[in-house]
Amino acid sequence: MSLTEKYIWCILMDKVLKLVDLNTLEISKDSFIEKDLAEYHSDILYKVKLTNGSQGFIYVLFEHKSYYDRFVHLQLLEYMVKIWRLYIKQHKKQPDFLPIVIPLLVCHARKEWPEDTVRLASLLSGPVDDLTAYIPNFGFELYDLHRYSDDQIKGTIASRVILLLLKHIRDPDFRQKLPGIFALMQALMKKETGLQWLEVVIRYLASALEEDELTWKQIKEIAEQAISKETGGYVMTLEEKVRNEGKQEGLVEGEQKGKLEGLKEGIELGITLKFPGDIDTVMAEVNKIDDLGTLKEIKETIKTAKDISEILALLK
Structure with missing residues (x-):
């Protein structure tokens, strides 16, 4: 399992984990986000075998908007259809069945996401129960970062670092939060994969921070104080890269x-x-x-x- 994947599994529901074979997990290079939405979303698609041997996908959508998007179901549905169409296109012989796509939404909107809105039918009015045969009433796994305090965000050190960055990146006091997040990385930087994780963090900061929020010199100084002087040097090297x-x-x-x-x-x-x-x-x-x-x-x-x-x- 790659570095960018490890933190996903601490937030998947047990009922889903029981049905997938993580040893078969394979990341796909395909993204389904339109260019004009890239500022607000990023995604990762994983191919995985289900425990019954059939092919499946886990689609992770990272919601970067700072507000609650009530109609995200429609985006998820569009991306799921694109995944199925790609699957058909990649098979010379038309497949007998389509793989199951499990959508997972990781969000950090300032407004807490209502739990009763994770199914598409929650958007519809009228006699929904009587017309269920005509409604694509799928749901998605929801990991709303603002439902949890920082102490409640569990998992590996790497997963906590990534999730805390997602949670606080739009906070007015993010500059005060960053030293604590970097401090978590002290143990990571002692490992062989430490620089790879630091690069993941630097790439995210480069894509998500506004120009007037933090300078790279300030980020370097925070890294030096929270981790080590050597790490501060790595920050500038990675930023230049x-x-x-x-x-x-x-x-x-x-x-x-x-x-x-x-x-x-x-x-x-x-x-x-x-x-x-x-x-x-x-x-x-x-x-x-x-x-x-x-x-x-x-x-x-x-x-x-x-x-x-x-x-x-x-x-x-």
Whole structure:
């Protein structure tokens, strides 16, 4: 079990743990969060065998919003459908059954999440009981950090560090909370995996903290006082690593965006010259495409196309 997975299991219900074989746990690289929601959510998908031998998934959604999202069920349902569609796509032979997806929500909204709203039917009005056959009334496992005091958050040191960070990251006094959280890491830093855990923490702080909340110099000083001077040096090294990765990612995304825009401009010019009466219809669909290969194919087809139907066929 990897470092990023260990802390999940302290918050899963016993009834779920009894039905999964943790020895088969495998993390999936797939994420189902839309880009415009990445600021508010992160997710992890695990493949796992159930105790009866069938395939299953555990989908963990981390809710980073500071407010209670009453309709999160709809997001979870969308992600579950995406997981099932991906599962079907990955099998050349259509599977006889779909795997069970167990949704787990880890949230730290300032308003406590009502326990009676974990099932989708709680959103519906009308004769729900009489129409249950037509309602996808799934529920999700809920771990609401604000239901627990810091002392009540149990588990391994690593899991407590991560969960306390999630709980307090939006608190006005987070700067006062961080020394205590770092102090928990003293034992971790003595282990072989200590630096890996520190990197997990630094990456989370880099993605979640607002620019005016804490400087990296302040975080370094807190780490030095709470753990060790050496750890403070590691903090700055890891921060530089994360920052450089972000710059590189930005360059790649910028290059990709430039290529997409260039191809779309070329397509627009080609359609204007050959099929000017259809420019609005074609470009409305072309502008939805973010795949370089598809756009290149459209651009090449324009050169030889004798009728607009050849282009429209590529847009379906």
